[in-house]
Amino acid sequence: MAYNDSRVSRSAPAGQSGYSNSISTNKVLRNTYALLAMTLLFSAVTAGGAMALGIERMNIFVFFIGAYGLMFLVHKTANSAMGLLATFAFTGFMGFTLGPMLSAYLALPNGASLIMTALAMTGVTFFGLSAVALITKKDFGFLANFLVAGAIVLILAMVAGLIFNIAALSLMVSAGFVLFASAAILYQTSEIIHRAGETNYILATVTLYVSIYNLFVSLLSLLGIMSSD
Template sequence: MEEFKQALPVSALKEEARTAFYKKTYTYLAFAVLLFIVVEYLFLQVDFIVNIGLKMMQGWTWLVVLGGFMFVTNYAERMALSSKNKTMHHAGLFLYVIAEAFIFVPLIYIAIEVSGARQTDILSQAAIMTLALFAGLSMVAFTTKKDFSFLKSIITIGSFLAIGLIVAGTLFGGFELGLWFSVGMVVLAAGSILYQTSNMIHKYEEDQYVAASLGLFASLMLLFWYIISIFLSE
């Protein structure tokens, strides 16, 4: 009976337990965002890392980087979900945040340079818009209490299409993805936030708050990436 209770989804728990789960999830999400900011700042202070970041966006190298990032993402998610060891959960989240910070290096560096040239703070504007959209979408998921699990197939298909376009754009010179691709990815990221928030409410178990925060963080960073890209394309 004890094991059965532990296997219950959060939606089946008492209100007090659900509230505690949500607090833990968003606390870890806030921690992940703060850690990302700190690690990103430190990465940008090291010329060697910045140079590697800029070079890795050139040609087929970017495909290798994306492939490695997808592998790390999958590994971190398995660490956060499959083990009952909370240390492994934390290690998975930490690993994913470091990977996100590294892959963001060239985009953040370019955004800083462009901000200086345009005399505008692209990163602050993108961050505010990202957080506003994230908060709004989270509110929709909580207030409607709708199960958005049906979005999984749409997100999966959209992700494969996006990967295909990125591969085509990388391998075939002159094929620019452009503004509308970024807009489409923002829509995909918005759907992912709804999906992940819905999973947090309806699917996760009581001890899986770190995994829930990792899923939300991944969707948040995807949204942030393409909102920055939209600002850069203006």
């Protein structure tokens, strides 16, 4: 099973090489979206498991150690069969951490409505941005510097939010993550289309998964704030 789908012959004519690149790109996209769908479904199952177990709180240190530890494992094993297992371990863990949050929202009078609205908005945003990148074929590689700078700013803002517990800052962080996740979706999809080296669909899947995760959590947070919950 190929995890890196870059197999274009170096000696192929220019036209044939372009055709082969197109086939390779389509294969990476197909594999990425198939794996992404499976990991999202698996995350939903683990989130439901956490809710069924009645877990009310996730320790922040456990979250960061688990999330970044498993993310590191995914990158180390991305070119082997272990990469798939690491991907499901990572996405399953991330889904499990959503359980306590979803339980807290469901305890609110309009919690179910907020969750469904956030899910719908996340789905529409993801498919809309993916369609923009796929249909227009525009190169969004210029977003790389924005993503690096945005990640640094958001991390610092999160740390400040944990220390000072400012409601307005929490609102800004959530809005920032919506923009950051949206840019990451455009960038990653564009990289698959325009960069011959972006052929590992495991890494592409994890990048898109994290973007969708952040987008959903941030939208849910914004909806909760706007509804005074």
